[in-house]
Amino acid sequence: MQSTTGSEPFRQDDLIVRPVATRTPGVHALLAALHRYGFDAAPHPAGYDEVWERVTYLPGDTGDLDGHAAMRGEMALRSAASLLRRYHDCSALFAKSLAASYAWQLPARSPCEVICHGDFAPYNVVLNDGEVSGIIDFEAAHPGPRIWDLAYAVYRWAPLSSGVAIKGMDTLAAQVGRTRIFIDAYGLSVNERSTLLDVVVERLEALLVFMEREAARGIERYRRNLQEGHDRIYKEDIAYIRKCSTEIVAGLTG
Structure with a gap:
């Protein structure tokens, strides 16, 4: 990240700096x-x-699936899921005490099993030698169940979207295969696999509500998101997931 002004984070020596917010005390307590x-x-x-x-700054490569070949690799996919599981297992040790003590950017969900990262996507991890070695940008962290966080991670890492133009990820079969690899590496139970897609849809619907609420409050970032059509993309992806749900669930549970 480059130094900038406004609300974007920037690097200052070995630190990442961003404007303080209501969520800040909770995020710092979580990291500690x-x-x-x-x-x-x-x-x-x-x-x-x-x-x-x-x-502190975490060294390593950053980027998204479309611009970073190593981030698209199976090693990155598996290591990301394994790291998310480690993160969940750790935060489960203190989630309930932390949840009750701080304000969070996103609404808490029940049951409070972990402190969800809230945006565990390729653009929020660091990569070293092809493996995901660190997690960054905890601003969307909030209490909730493991599967709530996992659902959004799967949506981003598969990715479960009709508008994907990345070779090797632009077919439903490829997306189902990547989802299967991710949830296998995470260790998702057989019973939860059949309900995962429902949670993905619910998570995206909650994101739409949040974006619209924040835009209505005058938050420029979310007003810009709506102007750029981010809500339309999420709605199209919800429709795509629902349309293909039978095939996807079969690929995850069979």
């Missing part, structure tokens, strides 16, 4: 707890004041 319980694949909190919050 993760390291206290032995999870080293997240930034360290480095303090905040009335204007800025700071966390």
